[in-house]
Amino acid sequence: MRIGICYNLKTDFDHVTASLPDDRFEELDDIGTVEDIERVLRAEGYETVRLGFGVPAVAKLQKEPVDLVFNISEGINGRAREAQMPAIFDMLGIPYVGSDSLTIALALDKAWTKKIVTQAGFATPAFYTVDNSIQLERMMENRELRYPLFVKLSCEGSSMSIDDRSKVRNAHELAQRVQYLMATYPGETVLVEEFMPGREFTVGIVGNREPEVVAVMEVVPSDKTKDMANFVYGLDEKRNCDVRIIYRLPADLDDSTDRAIRSLAVGVYKELRCRDMARVDIRLDENGVPHFIELNTLPGLNKRHSDLPILARLAGMSYETLITRVLGHALERIQQTPQGVAVITEDQQAAV
Numbered sequence: 001m002r003i004g005i006c007y008n009l010k011t012d013f014d015h016v017t018a019s020l021p022d023d024r025f026e027e028l029d030d031i032g033t034v035e036d037i038e039r040v041l042r043a044e045g046y047e048t049v050r051l052g053f054g055v056p057a058v059a060k061l062q063k064e065p066v067d068l069v070f071n072i073s074e075g076i077n078g079r080a081r082e083a084q085m086p087a088i089f090d091m092l093g094i095p096y097v098g099s100d101s102l103t104i105a106l107a108l109d110k111a112w113t114k115k116i117v118t119q120a121g122f123a124t125p126a127f128y129t130v131d132n133s134i135q136l137e138r139m140m141e142n143r144e145l146r147y148p149l150f151v152k153l154s155c156e157g158s159s160m161s162i163d164d165r166s167k168v169r170n171a172h173e174l175a176q177r178v179q180y181l182m183a184t185y186p187g188e189t190v191l192v193e194e195f196m197p198g199r200e201f202t203v204g205i206v207g208n209r210e211p212e213v214v215a216v217m218e219v220v221p222s223d224k225t226k227d228m229a230n231f232v233y234g235l236d237e238k239r240n241c242d243v244r245i246i247y248r249l250p251a252d253l254d255d256s257t258d259r260a261i262r263s264l265a266v267g268v269y270k271e272l273r274c275r276d277m278a279r280v281d282i283r284l285d286e287n288g289v290p291h292f293i294e295l296n297t298l299p300g301l302n303k304r305h306s307d308l309p310i311l312a313r314l315a316g317m318s319y320e321t322l323i324t325r326v327l328g329h330a331l332e333r334i335q336q337t338p339q340g341v342a343v344i345t346e347d348q349q350a351a352v
């Protein structure tokens with residue numbers, strides 16, 4: 001079986017980074033992640049093809065058809081970027097690992113995801129979105145959200161833009177932070193939500209019909225003087241996680257909170273029809289009630305620094321086992337569900 005690997009590398013954007021904020025391409029991968037996934041797939045006996053991304057990837061697919069794609073491509077330009085390659089695979093009738101284009105696009109938009117999650121009856125911090133200064137003025141007049149608030153980009157990941165100043169305590173700080181984000185990341189929707197002062201967890205999930213929790217991992221600052229009410233798992237914390245963060249697993253949880261966290265994470269995974277793998281971020285409110293923060297349908301798979309491989313490792317599951325488990329779930333799902341029509345015909349291949 002031939003498996004194509006689809007990805008976007010940070011280095012592909014070296015030519016434009018000088019004029020942009022230094023975290024603009026934070027979510028993209030390093031070649032090491034591609035090599036690690038490739039190594040696991042080859043060790044399992046699969047032939048692998050590096051497809052990369054975009055038009056060249058499609059051209060390669062036409063020349064060298066694959067049976068399946070292991071997709072970690074984040075895409076470029078706009079809210080639906082993570083769905084770009086999945087949508088092409090859907091069109092071409094090529095099966096791929098991970099959630100489908102609709103789920104993957106939706107989950108990248110934190111505000112839209114929160115609307116569905118709320119509708120389904122799960123707890124998530126109350127929120128507001130801001131696209132322009134008129135909406136900012138309107139929000140400032142609105143007294144429904146309780147301070148402190150948290151300000152972030154609705155459609156970004158890897159803690160892009162997030163640091164201690166993302167938590168705001170009053171109207172002045174709020175206006176300053178929203179204006180800063182609008183100016184620094186033009187065109188992005190800003191999400192303002194109530195700050196959850198309690199403990200933070202991230203939950204790794206794999207599977208389909210009966211999604212399985214790989215583990216619940218607690219994210220704790222290594223600086224003991226920092227209490228959770230002042231802790232943010234921001235950009236610097238993620239870039240320097242080796243020294244700034246303690247990953248606690250098993251998390252020291254009473255049975256009922258542990259159950260509530262797991263059922264929230266699996267409930268959201270099912271509600272959004274995630275496939276094969278995802279990671280759900282959760283924080284507790286001041287009463288210890290778990291709240292949904294966000295869903296990662298393309299969780300980072302860097303062996304050393306990404307939360308899903310870290311939590312798997314701490315739970316006793318090697319990187320190799322994690323990748324093969326995810327692949328196994330994809331293969332099982334593909335066998336069980338009717339496939340689309342493949343549109344790369346032999347004639348088309350001959351024409352390339």
Ligand SMILES: Nc1ncnc2c1ncn2[C@@H]1O[C@H](COP(=O)(O)OP(=O)(O)OP(=O)(O)O)[C@@H](O)[C@H]1O
Pocket residue numbers: 125150152156157158159160162193194195196197200231232233234281283293294296
């Ligand atoms: N409402 C909130 N209350 C408290 N802390 C929050 C809230 N929203 C976000 N945070 C903090 O900011 C961090 C990053 O936020 P979030 O997970 O939404 O961003 P992300 O960039 O999509 O993360 P990822 O790297 O997982 O993709 C969280 O892990 C948490 O520490």
Ligand SMILES: [Mg+2]
Pocket residue numbers: 281294
């Ligand atoms: Mg997160």
